[in-house]
Amino acid sequence: MANSFINASLPDTSDRMLFAVPKKGRLYDQCLGLLSSIGIEFNRKPRHDIALVTNMPIALVFLPAADIATYVAKGNIDIGITGLDIIRESQTENDVAELLRLGFGKCKLQVQAPLSHQGVASAEDLVGKRIVTSFINLTKQRFAELEGVSDPEKIKTQVRFVSGSVEAACGLGLADGIVDLVESGDTMRAAGLHAVGTILETESVLITNQHPRFPKLAAIIQKRVEGILTARQYVLCQYNIDRKSLEMACRIAPGRQAPTVTPLEQNGWVAVSVMVEKKVVGDKMDALSDIGATDILVLDIANARA
Numbered sequence: 440m441a442n443s444f445i446n447a448s449l450p451d452t453s454d455r456m457l458f459a460v461p462k463k464g465r466l467y468d469q470c471l472g473l474l475s476s477i478g479i480e481f482n483r484k485p486r487h488d489i490a491l492v493t494n495m496p497i498a499l500v501f502l503p504a505a506d507i508a509t510y511v512a513k514g515n516i517d518i519g520i521t522g523l524d525i526i527r528e529s530q531t532e533n534d535v536a537e538l539l540r541l542g543f544g545k546c547k548l549q550v551q552a553p554l555s556h557q558g559v560a561s562a563e564d565l566v567g568k569r570i571v572t573s574f575i576n577l578t579k580q581r582f583a584e585l586e587g588v589s590d591p592e593k594i595k596t597q598v599r600f601v602s603g604s605v606e607a608a609c610g611l612g613l614a615d616g617i618v619d620l621v622e623s624g625d626t627m628r629a630a631g632l633h634a635v636g637t638i639l640e641t642e643s644v645l646i647t648n649q650h651p652r653f654p655k656l657a658a659i660i661q662k663r664v665e666g667i668l669t670a671r672q673y674v675l676c677q678y679n680i681d682r683k684s685l686e687m688a689c690r691i692a693p694g695r696q697a698p699t700v701t702p703l704e705q706n707g708w709v710a711v712s713v714m715v716e717k718k719v720v721g722d723k724m725d726a727l728s729d730i731g732a733t734d735i736l737v738l739d740i741a742n743a744r745a
């Protein structure tokens with residue numbers, strides 16, 4: 440279970456829920472944005488990896504993303520944000536509870552080979568060859584499947600660990616193929632590589648220990664984050680329509696629960712307010728306009744609670 444940091448120069452965290460956040464890298468900015476959106480305020484001193492939250496009994500702990508799942512699984516940290524890829528690689532999926540998928544940090548863990556090696560068209564073609572990766576366990580598991588071997592430690596493919604800039608390994612002669620994360624594909628292409636197989640699709644997740652020390656506080660954080668994710672996913676659409684066309688309009692945009700309908704002073708007309716998924720709002724506006732809706736407005740939602 441989580442302990443306070445026993446060091447006179449460190450803040451007292453004994454009564455606080457420890458919340459781990461990636462200290463740098465691809466998830467850092469998005470995590471800080473999310474913390475701010477859910478109303479978490481803190482002061483972080485330069486070079487300090489612990490920051491006390493000023494308006495909740497929480498201490499933020501800034502850690503490498505790759506270590507967060509292990510700390511949460513072991514109970515040294517109560518709640519945290521990391522990638523699904525890291526949970527799977529650290530083999531902690533049975534010891535952490537996944538509260539929410541966060542919709543950022545989306546990418547794929549892919550097997551990649553040099554474009555110049557024309558004989559390698561699929562991951563199978565790399566069986567028995569040299570693979571370099573930061574994802575040793577997931578890579579060994581995939582090659583064990585490809586080789587039909589039940590123990591990933593008994594594969595003939597040679598899997599070697601490097602901690603970063605994995606794409607350089609083929610060009611430098613250390614590997615015949617690599618396994619690394621791909622988002623836009625720019626890094627892969629810049630290194631003269633192409634994807635020959637996908638091991639995992641990943642995104643960021645909010646996780647807790649299976650037996651969190653502060654279950655109520657963890658539930659509050661989960662609710663707040665859920666609210667922000669909903670707010671990001673939806674917009675509020677408002678329009679006026681003849682009551683005769685209301686049923687059709689509600690079929691076009693039924694909302695999350697149901698539209699709010701308010702009578703207008705104008706006889707027979709109503710004002711409708713409804714949540715619509717951002718990605719389809721253009722289509723919905725066109726369809727509402729086609730059946731006679733007027734003054735169709737779309738408003739951003741700053742926050743939401745189910």
Ligand SMILES: Nc1ncnc2c1ncn2[C@@H]1O[C@H](COP(=O)(O)OP(=O)(O)OP(=O)(O)O)[C@@H](O)[C@H]1O
Nearest residue numbers: 463464465466503504522524525544545546620622
């Ligand atoms: N290109 C990317 N696009 C989206 N998500 C990514 C990308 N690269 C990494 N991630 C996600 O972020 C997690 C942390 O990786 P990241 O590269 O940010 O950490 P790091 O290697 O510790 O930082 P840095 O690369 O700055 O040294 C990954 O496990 C993955 O879930």
Ligand SMILES: O=P(O)(O)OC[C@H]1O[C@H](OP(=O)(O)OP(=O)(O)O)[C@H](O)[C@@H]1O
Nearest residue numbers: 603604605620621622623624625626627
């Ligand atoms: O498909 P892309 O959009 O190019 O993103 C993929 C790159 O992002 C990550 O690297 P990062 O920038 O974190 O550097 P690192 O390899 O040193 O960790 C990952 O390891 C890939 O190299």
Ligand SMILES: [Mg+2]
Nearest residue numbers: 464465603604
């Ligand atoms: Mg990285």
